[in-house]
Amino acid sequence: MNETGHDKSGSIPVRYDKRFGRQHMLRNVVLAIPPVIIFAVLWQRGEETDSTTWLLSGFFVLWIAGWILADVFYFKRYRCPACGATIRQPTIVSRKPGDPIRYYCRKCEVEWDTRLRESGEI
Numbered sequence: 001m002n003e004t005g006h007d008k009s010g011s012i013p014v015r016y017d018k019r020f021g022r023q024h025m026l027r028n029v030v031l032a033i034p035p036v037i038i039f040a041v042l043w044q045r046g047e048e049t050d051s052t053t054w055l056l057s058g059f060f061v062l063w064i065a066g067w068i069l070a071d072v073f074y075f076k077r078y079r080c081p082a083c084g085a086t087i088r089q090p091t092i093v094s095r096k097p098g099d100p101i102r103y104y105c106r107k108c109e110v111e112w113d114t115r116l117r118e119s120g121e122i
Ligand SMILES: [Zn+2]
Pocket: 080, 081, 082, 083, 084, 085, 105, 106, 107, 108, 109
């Protein structure tokens, strides 16, 4: 199978971009560390409720909100691995769970498959 060639239907060639998914995973792991620590601290404190509890809870909520925003931003700024062009929208904009997240570069005339699938969680 030739991944870069046109198929018989004459549709756009699809190539795989493993980097995007790897970066996405790595970023999520790093971003998950602070909220996990906060959660552990809050858990350990148990019933105790004081200003520190509220401060930590507030930080936790802000962090999660920032994380979601960063995620949205990340998917709106895809960079073509071949020419470096920024692609602001995936091919399938309103994805159903399980739909592939792909980006089409007009310059290269290639559709990049990030190997990521819509999770349907957010
Ligand atoms: Zn390109």
